[in-house]
Amino acid sequence: MRRNLATTAVALLALGATAACGTGSGGDSGAATATGPIKVWLSNNPEEIAWGKAMVEEWNADNPDQKVTAQEIPAGKTSEEVIGAAITAGNAPCLVFNTSPAAVPQFQKQGGLVPLDGFEGATDYIEERSGEVAEQYKSPDGQYYQIPWKSNPVMIFYNKAIMEEAGLDPENPPLSTYDDFLSTSRKIVDSGAAEAAIWPAPTSEFFQSWFDFYPLFAASTDGTQLVEDGQATFDDEAGQQVADLWATMYEEGLSPKEAYNGDSFGEQKSAMAIVGPWAIAVYGEDVDWGVAPVPTPEGKNASETYTFSDAKNIAVYSACENQGTAWELLKFATSEEQDGKLLETTGQMPLRQDLQTAYADYFEQNPEYRLFADQASRTVEVPNVPNSVEIWQEFRDAYSRSVIFGKVPTDEALSDAASKVDELASE
Amino acid sequence: MTSVATTTGPGRPDTGRPGPRRPRWARLLGRQPLGILFAAPYAVFLVTVFAYPLFLAVWISFHDYFFAAPGAQVERPFVGFDNYAAVLSDPEVRQSFVNVAVFLVINVRLTVVLALVLATALNSVVHGRTFLRVSYYVPYVTASVALVAVWLFLFGQNGMVNEVLGPLAPNPSWLVNSTLAMPVIAIFVTWKQLGFFILLYLAALQGISKELYDAAAVDGASRWRSFLSVTVPGVRPATVLVVILATITGANLFTEPYLLTNGGGPDGASSSPVFVMYQKGIEQGNPDVASAIGVILVICVLLVSLVNKRLLERE
Secondary structure (H helix, E strand, C coil), rough: CCCHHHHHHHHHHHHHHEEEECCCCCHHHHHHCCCCCEEECCCCCCCHHHHHHHHHEEEEEEEHCCCEEECCCCHHHHHHHHHHHHHHHHCCCCCEEECCCHHHHHHHHCEEEHHHHHCCHHHHHHHHHHHHHHHEECCCCEEEEEEEEEEEECEEEEEEEHHHHHCCCCCCCCCHHHHHHHHHHHHHHHCCCCCCCCCCCCCCCCCHHHHHHHHHHHHCCCCCCECCCCCCCCCCCHHHHHHHHHHHHHHHHCCCCCCCCCCCCCCCEEEEEEEEHHHHHHHHHCCCCCEEECCCCCCCHHHHHCECCCCCCEEECCCCCHHHHHHHHHHHCHHHHHHHHHHHHHHHHHHHCHHHHHHHHHHHCCHHHHHHHHCCCCCECCCCCCCCCHHHHHHHHHHHHHCCCCCCCCHHHHHHHHHHHHHCCCC | CCCCCCCCCCCCCCCCCCCCCCHHHHHHCCHHHHHHHHHHHHHHHHHHHHHHHCCCCCHHHHHHCCCCCCCCCCCCCCCCHHHHHHHHCCCCHHHHHHHHHHHHHHHHHHHHHHHHHHHHHHHHHHHHHHHHHHHHHHHHCCCCHHHHHHHHHHHHCCCCCHHHHHCCCCCCCCCHHHCCCHHHHHHHHHHHHHHHHHHHHHHHCCCCCHHHHHHHHHHCCCCHHHHHHHHHHHHHHHHHHHHHHHHHHHHHHHEEEEEEECCCCEEECCHHHHHHHHHHHCCCCCCCHHHHHHHHHHHHHHHHHHHHHHHHHHH
């Protein structure tokens, strides 16, 4: 009996090893030019689905022999997990119109992405469309594995009624410097106008720092990424100031340490929120809102202020058999015409260098989007480095420990996190 | 006490001499080959769903492994105990094991005590027994996500519990308090799973002879003494099962730290090994490190279960 068990165990181990070591051909070189039917995944918000389905319909009408089937990204805890699992299973679609730049290094390492440079004229197309911003999306090997598609540059949204109730000028509340921001926050909470001045999610998910620390750090440093040249950049005076600002917000109860189960801004529990242009459509009817750039230590002009892009991109996945069609569809979906339709349908900013001139009429008719459009030209992306998600998690853990819960001094936490990030970025 | 002769049939005296030697294949198949056929589906299920992934996880934990596309050419070198060294030197992982130990100490004890007491009470209730059984069982069959929403409403900063406690409410509040977050989760899980364990005890209680209670009553034992001297020893096998099952399910804690304390918060005070495995294996793309955590967790659970079994089965 014991021998039988041992034999079975060895057989299973061998089977496991065989499966785990499975190899095959990397990409199919013929696939790069192959055309035919393909599948694409769309983000699961209603506006993007509406745009995506209309775009696919137009394509299919003109290309009956290269039929595109579009569907929402299957349900999962996050889109990135679903896409990662699909890559491993070999059933990823040809294009995903919701590829997070932070996940690209991991997908690339998995062998799940096709370098776009292999398609004729791709590099020129990407760089002409997006301009200098495109550089941030280049992988460390110098190739593009994603096309910069659209951004949601984040800014401070505020509730004018709450500002007024707190005795502040609702049209122009003082929010430009850190001192202004703190003083305004104190007035809001002390007056009882709102439970919180601003309520960023104080939770530990790796991406939460994109909506509290990172926009302010980008603004303070005129567009520095979290990691540059393989080194952490945040363990300096600018990073320290941002961390101290948020630490004060949490310490004084201006920002709660517990997550709000709902929409704190929409339900008027907080006076401000850090959001992208999507918020205009969401809050437009219900909240009398105003918008301001994120604060900086010295109070920079809006026209000079950087912020986090919150971009989502498009990538071609290596499981795709008809990559020629995928590339053509990708160009079609990011054409000036389709970008215009995306802007109109979703309010999100196509990552085009000619954004404001190409769609001047739209911004004329929708002036509330103009500030976001201007901001879109000064955005910072997450760094395209190895171990990207792990780096952000290390940073978030240090931030939670020091800034939100005050267990260790912020300088110590930033310094420790920087050492770990340096190590991860160099792997 | 009766014994059953397994090698001789009735009317066939055991002569003490070995019978004719059966062929090897017949010995492998046993006396009832059809039984193998009946057992095969579940055996196949166990092998594919439990055994294969377990062995694969062990293999992965000794290699530099990451998930890759089917056609990708990747190196997965053997790295010995490197992943285990990385895991054991990671304070986040160590904290998660301490957290889950705290959880188990609270959860398993509460589960055993409450399930046994409530099962005994239910067993003696005459009216409304079905209603009460269903009431206890409902949380067990309800999705955690829905129940977590209720508990957030109860234990949130401005939740009902703090409203009732007023100035006595803890600061920081329950779910963002490093000391209280894990006990709140332990109580939540105890409450949620209690119905299942009550059912186990109810079944065990049916096996205790009523005569034992009558004899105890004749000897002048109080209800409490009867409970301690008749009920508790009478359901000992069920207690072993409850402790082992509660330990195994508790060690696999994931949903509650993920949802109730928003990712193991505050500052990792409620993270669990399985939650860290999810972060490292799925989110961060390091299944090798995650597998090492999983293997260590399996070994810990086996050891704890073994110790519990030995202690509880001791007369």
